[in-house]
Amino acid sequence: MELNELLIWARGPAFNIALAIFVFGMLLRLFEILSLGRKEDLSAARGSGVAGGLRTILSRSLPRQTLFSREPLRIINGYLLHIGLFVVIFLYRPHIELFERLFGVSWMGLPTGVVDAVTAVTILSLFVALLIRIYNPVLRFISTPGDYLIWLVTLLPLVSGYMAYNHLLLGYTLMLTLHILSVELLLIVAPFTKLTHMFSFVLARWYQGYLAGRRGVES
């Protein structure tokens, strides 16, 4: 009975609070960035900044060949992680139902068995990412506690979701409750860590692409 109450709390008030922190936190972070502004570029443009900005937002999703040949594992693993997260979050039918309740829009999902397999791959890719972070001398040197924190808060919802679906270790209700709570932790932490990159990367790519576009440089 107590567990049910916890689940109801987690799905209701707790989720609303976490979502509000996520939304307002992210808006605050975007405001922190945009309010700084930037000076108008007075040099004569050779090409279009807008076209360059838009192009780079897309083109930077593909690695330069020179980089790929040096670091294939890190790059492929990065794709697995990000595509995996996208599939798990947005193409799992129970998640789509949640989005429909929240936003009133719905879309096609993937068979749950497929999402289950993708979840396993995504979890693996997170562990590979951790190993690279620990064993690569550059990554070990530049990594901060925040980097390990975002690794952990990204891992928890994946693992708890996977275990709930597959009825592993704990009872389904408890595992589902833990899954929801871990998502809420992720939502609360995200705006105050480098997880902000989920939105700010668009700005970063735009700004660099804009500069390059004005100069007529391929970026």
Add this chain to the structure above:
Amino acid sequence: MSKPSIEKGVNFIKGQIDAPVASFFSSCIHCGLCAEACLFYTETGDPKQTPINKVEPMRRVWEQEFTVLGKLKSMVGLGKPVDEKVFSEWETLVYDGCSLCGRCSLVCPVGNDISGMIRKIREGFSAAGHAPEGLISATQRAVEIGSPMGVKLPAVKAQIRHLQADTGLSVPLDQQGAEYMVLLSSMEIMNFPEYLEAIARIMKQAGKSWTISSTAFEATNSGIQIGVSDLAKVIVERVVDAAEALGVKTVISPECGHAYTAIRWDGPNLIGRPYKFEVKHILEVLDELTVAGLIQTEGMETAKLTYHDPCQIARKGGIVEAPRRLLNQVASNFIEMSEPGVMNWCCSGGGGVSANERADEIKLTAFRRKKSQLDELKVETLVTACANCRLTLEEGLEANGMDIPVVGLTEMVAEHLVEDGTQKESAS
């Protein structure tokens, strides 16, 4: 430069932070891929040389000054300091370990312009009194004497006199209303006089009016390299004043990478207004003259040769196709290096590294990247379009016992120029 202090340094860094910088720091998840694009990392294997680490002091200032969380952290004493120790520790990373080549910026998956931030953070380091001696004195000479290498007008005049006596070509000085005003880099005056001769011959053949200004012949802008915008502005203003007083249509930036960046892209922003003239790199001008049919070439270099893209011309300047069109016109055995064009590896001496004696050792280590690119090709000649690249390459080749002549593209084009009265039978 007024009295430097750490406080001033931090304030200058703060003043450089804008929305793009904030978006970059917000987006970096420490993937470390920028290191793989940086020749100062790949050739040393030192994790400290990771590009994003070079702007760590700026990240700290950004976090503490411009984020709510960072302010809270500082309040409870968790903020990381940006003090004398930090400036001392990062000085060599910011200046000696970066040629502002911009390769890191092009590989960053989230799109961070890291080299742009290193350019910005240098403003703080020089304000804090943590800039390398070689760059400080070069900048002082540029402001006081008019050229970073201390070249004065009499030296330019002497070169002009020699050139006129040897070739009969004329080099107009301070000619009002000329179409082009030609800038030179110190190195071209001191080490590569071929450049001026090439210009004189090409302009004569194209029938274009051109001039050199006696008050603004120098293009090199070490204010940009050291990161002192006030001084960079003084150096740019000198060129702008001369060009506008002479009423020229176009200012031609010489075969020098940072000179081009300084006068073409940074200049209007430094002086706070657009120019009343155009700025073009000499390669753009040669390409235009060729396409318009005003100059023609004859004969072909048969030696196996390759082209080294200067970072500021290609990756940061967008001039990639023009040199290739020109080269293919005068060379029958031109082959590309691995990763040509925007992704080319730096010569290792850009961004003030070559003017900074303290960086000599790491520069030669970083040169190994260029060496291995050249070893793959086994070329007989190396062509480039930047006097600083050229000197750095010559030094690097010599230090490695490699006997490959380095040639400027402009003079190579001039050597094959069809000149009135001297036209040989067409090779085609």
